[in-house]
Amino acid sequence: MEGGALSSLETPALVVDLDKVKRNVQTMKERCEGGGVRLRPHMKTHKTLECADIMTGGSRRCIVVSTLAEACFYGDHGYDDILYAYPLPFDKVERCATLSERLDLFQVLLDHPEALERLRRRPLAGGRLWHVWLKLDCGNGRAGVLHSDAGAVQLAQAIAGAEGVELTGVYAHCGNTYYCKGVEQIQAVAQETTDLTLQFMEKLKAVGITCKSSIGSTPSCSHPVKDMSRLSEVHPGNYVFYDMQQSLIGSCSLEDVAVRVLTRVIGHCPHRNQLLIDCGWCGLSQDGSGKLPTGYAVIEGHPNLKLASMTQEHGRVEPLSGALDFGRYPLGALLQLIPYHACATAMMHPVYHVHSGGRLLGQWRPTRGW
Structure with missing residues (x-):
């Protein structure tokens, strides 16, 4: 099969143009480097080792996943600094604990006080800390505690003050960019999400909390606004393949x-x-x-x-x-x-x-x- 033509494949078959993948990855890498923000690529689109190696430049560090199956898969293949960017499922706390005790840096995400309580009930071995990101809803229609809710700062304080737990960062996903048409609309959403996230970071600073900040979506990271450079990280994923939806939105050609x-x-x-x-x-x-x-x-x-x-x-x-x-x-x-x-x-x-x-x-x- 190797070296053969596409026509030699049995159908239906998913085919991936490696040259385009590498070009998309390099473009996003250069865009983030030029904007002074760290790229933490999301693995949810492809879920493969080979593509992850391309996206991380072979470092096998600093990735986002959407399932524990992905986290375990990448952890088993030498990946570390993995963020499980999904509201902590209570039936999977023990699996998260196992990864937290095995890897140098496994990070979870939560948006509710009860989730924090579940972590407190399961202290990690060897004095290790739970590394937690607070999921923030900036009006983007996904999970998260609402940025304007007083309970959001209170939850951040509770995480930062909990024994055996560290508040690693604040995570927002501008999923409403997928309803945009054109660069102007995409950048308007990216600007709003960035502004609200940075304003929330100032609220945390006022109560003595400092941590990382991250926003993302392929459209917003394909057309970033200047203020995104004030964030710690961005976390796009679909850019590695792109698709017709991204083309219609204006993320790509x-x-x-x-x-x-x-x-x-x-x-x-x-x-x-x-x-x-x-x-x-x-x-x-x-x-x-x-x-x-x-x-x-x-x-x-x-x-x-x-x-x-x-x-x-x-x-x-x-x-x-x-x-x-x-x-x-x-x-x-x-x-x-x-x-x-x-x-x-x-x-x-x-x-x-x-x-x-x-x-x-x-x-x-x-x-x-x-």
Whole structure:
């Protein structure tokens, strides 16, 4: 398979353009270095060792994960300084403790006093400290304690004052950038989130608390505002692959999107003016329904085709207008789908086929689970 053409793959298949991945990573690295802020890349999009090594420059340090499965996977492969950026699940405290006792720096995130109490009830061995980030809601529609709530500062004080616990930082995610259109709107959200986070840091300073600050999302970090340099870290993740959603938002150009799903024509349906392909929602996900004029994905090189609907293992493709020329799409013909949301699409595949210039280089296998 190595050295072969993409057409040699069985479909549906997720293919990753290594050259674009490396370019996206380098661009984000240079952007953060130029802005004077530390980059803590998020692993949730790809969940692979190989891509993580590219994103960290081989250091295997300073990453964010969204599941404990990812944290364990990376910890088992020599990674450290791992932030589990998910509100502390009470059923996973013991697993978090094991990682905290095994790694030099494993960090958890919480947004409720009860979560802090759960940590206090489970002191770490050897006098180790729980390293905790406070999740802050800056009006971004995700988890977190509201920035304007007096209880937010009180919770930070409780974390900082708890025995066996250290307040490592304040973490905000500007997920509402995903509703933006264009750089101006993205930067407005990035500015607001940055301002509110920095204002909260001043509130903490007023009560004698100093710690790190971090905000992130791929759109905001793709078009950062100047004041983000006053933060300690940023934590984008999707930038490594990008996707149609990021392209529509304005985070990237279509040329930056590094992933495709290969699919083949398996049926002609003249009575419906449709092609049948071997990629349904199990190979693409249904994320993005109604968001693209071309249906659930963009069919590269065929702007008049629309992925109109999917079942579990099949997709129905039809023209945006006119009659379908079935002669252009014989049975077995290969099509490339540009996914709407790379994170969701990647989750549908147990293996990624990596290529450069259309020649296969090998495979990446993501970790799975929670």
